[in-house]
Each structure stands twice: as structure tokens, then as C-alpha cells.
Amino acid sequence: MIEFHLDSRSGVSPYLQVVHQVHQALRLGLLREGDQLPTVKDVAAGLAMNPNTVLKAYRQLEHDGVVSARPGVGTFVTKTPDGPPFAVFGPLRRDLLRWFAKARRAGLDDESIEALFRDTFRSGAGEDVA
Amino acid sequence: MSAVVSTQALGRRYGRRWGLSECSLDVPAGRVAALVGPNGAGKTTLLHLAVGLLPPTSGTIEVLGERPLADPRVMARVGFVAQDAPTYSGLSVADHLRLGARLNPGWDRQLAEDRIEQLGLDPTQPAGKLSGGQRAQLALTLAIAKRPELLLLDEPVARLDPLARREFLQSLMEFVAEHDVSVVLSSHLLGDLERVCDYLILIIKSRVRLAGDVEELLATHHRLIGPRRDPASLSSDQHVIEASHTERQSTLLIRTDAPIRDPAWAVEQINLEDLVLAYMRQSADTASAGRPVSSVRR
Numbered sequence: 001m002i003e004f005h006l007d008s009r010s011g012v013s014p015y016l017q018v019v020h021q022v023h024q025a026l027r028l029g030l031l032r033e034g035d036q037l038p039t040v041k042d043v044a045a046g047l048a049m050n051p052n053t054v055l056k057a058y059r060q061l062e063h064d065g066v067v068s069a070r071p072g073v074g075t076f077v078t079k080t081p082d083g084p085p086f087a088v089f090g091p092l093r094r095d096l097l098r099w100f101a102k103a104r105r106a107g108l109d110d111e112s113i114e115a116l117f118r119d120t121f122r123s124g125a126g127e128d129v130a
Numbered sequence: 131m132s133a134v135v136s137t138q139a140l141g142r143r144y145g146r147r148w149g150l151s152e153c154s155l156d157v158p159a160g161r162v163a164a165l166v167g168p169n170g171a172g173k174t175t176l177l178h179l180a181v182g183l184l185p186p187t188s189g190t191i192e193v194l195g196e197r198p199l200a201d202p203r204v205m206a207r208v209g210f211v212a213q214d215a216p217t218y219s220g221l222s223v224a225d226h227l228r229l230g231a232r233l234n235p236g237w238d239r240q241l242a243e244d245r246i247e248q249l250g251l252d253p254t255q256p257a258g259k260l261s262g263g264q265r266a267q268l269a270l271t272l273a274i275a276k277r278p279e280l281l282l283l284d285e286p287v288a289r290l291d292p293l294a295r296r297e298f299l300q301s302l303m304e305f306v307a308e309h310d311v312s313v314v315l316s317s318h319l320l321g322d323l324e325r326v327c328d329y330l331i332l333i334i335k336s337r338v339r340l341a342g343d344v345e346e347l348l349a350t351h352h353r354l355i356g357p358r359r360d361p362a363s364l365s366s367d368q369h370v371i372e373a374s375h376t377e378r379q380s381t382l383l384i385r386t387d388a389p390i391r392d393p394a395w396a397v398e399q400i401n402l403e404d405l406v407l408a409y410m411r412q413s414a415d416t417a418s419a420g421r422p423v424s425s426v427r428r
Binding site for chain 1: 160161162296299300301302303304306307308321322324325326327328345348398399400401
């Protein structure tokens with residue numbers, strides 16, 4: 001069972017934070033097919049979170065095709081993302097680490113690296129859409 | 131879905147001053163609505179009108195489809211916790227529950243006793259000896275053991291320390307998850323509201339400034355950061371709530387239903403606190419004579 005957390009400073013709505021955390025846990029293999037999500041009541045009582053919002057997040061996850069609600073029983077993971085995640089993540093992470101090292105050798109500090117990464121990511125994403 | 135609180139041009143005057151005026155709103159059922167605004171804006175006045183503690187000076191208010199003063203029976207379906215969670219300091223916790231049972235036809239004794247046990251309160255303890263957090267929890271217990279359809283809470287967590295505040299809101303959300311109940315709560319603590327509330331009512335200077343679904347409000351308000359420009363040059367469907375400028379940069383908070391296409395802007399999401407503060411500052415600025423809505427920093 002996973003436990004949600006809410007970051008009230010993130011600017012991301014609580015509903016999306018729950019959705020993201022489930023997707024993240026699926027990608028990292030922390031949640032697998034058949035696992036149960038915490039009940040709406042438990043999330044509401046645990047995080048002082050509006051149950052309507054929790055329900056909305058769970059509906060979104062159902063719509064995304066990763067969980068399904070069994071009335072009176074709970075909400076269960078029905079699908080793990082295709083492909084073994086770490087097989088893909090590992091090499092990509094190594095490439096990134098090499099790139100970070102290169103950027104540091106070029107004299108960039110952490111903040112410059114983050115700024116460059118974000119900026120490139122954003123303009124790259126923009127190109128994909130156009 | 132029907133409204134649990136519905137007002138039409140509702141107004142309440144105290145002597146020459148209007149505590150609330152021209153207030154028209156519908157709070158949809160099944161929501162947890164936040165009632166926010168500066169001190170003296172009219173939040174408590176609205177709640178007191180809703181529970182029939184005050185008659186309106188003008189306009190109408192309906193609670194669960196009834197006028198609270200014309201039909202006081204509707205109050206059996208409403209739970210109300212007034213500011214500072216009033217309890218009888220000489221009466222014990224158990225006395226409060228007995229009183230609640232005597233006064234309320236739909237009293238849920240099991241729920242009340244379970245909650246007192248869950249909270250770890252000693253039934254024999256006088257309410258005057260409880261901590262602020264415990265007293266607030268006792269007041270909430272009395273309100274929810276009525277099994278109300280609507281729960282009205284006036285600044286329920288204002289005086290509580292952060293831990294007691296969180297525990298109070300956890301209790302409240304647990305109750306909402308288990309029972310079919312609508313909630314309206316007034317609060318200054320904007321940080322708590324985003325996770326707790328899904329509907330917002332912002333009252334400024336006795337008028338409703340903003341009301342709506344929280345997700346919708348957040349989806350239609352954005353912070354734009356980009357090269358300096360005159361806010362008047364924005365397209366007509368982008369309403370500027372707040373603007374500040376340096377020599378080279380403009381930062382705007384705007385409301386728009388349309389996506390922002392101008393690539394010159396970096397668009398940031400805002401949270402509920404940013405949103406409410408921007409509207410409050412806007413009203414404060416408009417009030418001070420001769421000052422423009424947008425401030426210019428150099």
C-alpha cells in the first residue's frame with residue numbers, strides 16, 4: 001500500500017499530486033497489478049484532504065486505465081506500465097549523469113544546470129507540439 | 131445539484147454600516163466551501179444570517195431550501211460551530227453529550243461516544259479544563275452528532291496550534307468522507323484550504339468578490355512572467371488581477387478562459403493562497419484614493 005503526501009508549496013493541485021504519485025509509483029515499480037490504493041476515507045482522514053478531491057483523483061486514474069474501483073471493496077491497480085521500467089531508466093540516468101559531469105567541467109553550477117535543463121526541456125516539449 | 135445555501139441580494143446593516151450587502155450566491159450541495167476574506171468583510175454576518183441568529187435587512191437567504199427565521203425547524207438539519215468553539219466551561223464532556231442528546235432529535239449517540247473515545251477525551255473532565263484543540267473537537271463532535279445535512283463552521287481552527295489544527299481538519303474530512311454532508315467554513319488560514327476545500331467564496335468589503343469551484347478558479351488564473359509590457363495591450367479576454375513591473379520585466383496575475391499562446395510569457399500555475407491574496411490586494415489598492423491598481427516598481 002502506498003501512502004500519499006501533499007506539498008502545499010508546489011503549486012500543483014492536491015488532485016494532481018495524488019494522480020502523479022500513483023503514476024510515479026507505478027513507473028518505479030512501487031505499485032504493482034493487484035495492489036490496493038488507500039481508501040478515500042483513509043486518505044481524507046490521514047492528510048486532512050477533501051474526500052471529493054481524492055475521489056476525483058481516483059476517477060482520473062480509472063480513466064487513465066491504471067486502476068479500477070470495486071464497489072464496497074476498494075480501488076485496485078489493474079495495469080502496470082508496459083516494459084520493465086528500470087531497463088529503460090538505468091541507461092538514461094547514466095547518460096544524464098555523464099552530461100551533468102560535463103556541464104560541471106564546463107563551469108556550470110547546480111542552479112545553472114537546472115535552469116539549462118528546464119529551459120531546454122520546455123523548448124524541446126514545445127517543438128514536439130508544433 | 132441544488133444549493134445548500136442560496137442568497138439573493140442579501141444584506142445586513144448594523145446601524146449605518148453594511149455588514150453584508152448585495153450578496154447573491156449559491157453554495158452547491160456536497161461541497162466543502164471555504165468562506166474567506168479580510169476581517170470585518172462579512173463572513174460571520176453571512177453565517178449568522180444562515181443560522182437565523184440575525185434577520186436580513188434586505189434580500190433573502192435560504193438554507194436547505196428553507197428560510198431560517200421563517201422555519202426554524204430547518205436548524206435541526208444544520209450543525210453550527212460559532213467562532214472560538216463555545217462550550218460550557220462548568221459542564222463535563224459527558225454533560226455536553228447528554229445536552230446534545232436532549233436538544234437534538236436526530237442525535238447519533240454512538241457517533242458522539244466513539245469520537246470522544248477516539249479523541250482520548252475524559253468524559254468527566256469539565257470543558258473549561260480542556261485545551262483549545264480539545265474544546266474545538268468537542269464542539270465539532272456536538273455539531274456532527276446531530277447528523278446534519280449542512281455543517282457551518284466559523285473560524286474553527288483560527289486559535290489552534292498547527293498540530294491541533296491539522297487534527298481538527300482530519301476529523302472534519304473523515305466525517306465528510308463517511309457521511310453525506312455539505313460544509314461551509316470560514317477561515318483565514320489559506321494554506322490549509324487548498325487541500326480541504328473544493329469551493330471558494332471570497333467576500334471583500336461586505337460583497338462577494340469571487341465564488342466558484344476551486345479547480346476551475348485555479349485553471350483560469352495564471353501568473354505570467356515576461357519582458358515588460360503594458361497590461362492594456364493584452365487581449366480582451368485576459369483580465370489583469372494584479373500587475374507589477376520592473377524596468378525590463380512584467381509579472382501579471384490574470385484570469386482567462388482561453389489558453390495563453392503568446393510565447394513571450396513564462397506561465398506559472400498559482401495556488402489558492404496566491405489567488406486569494408491577489409484579489410484582496412486588488413481591492414485594497416482600488417480603495418486607496420489616487421493609487422492605480424497596478425503598482426510600478428523601479
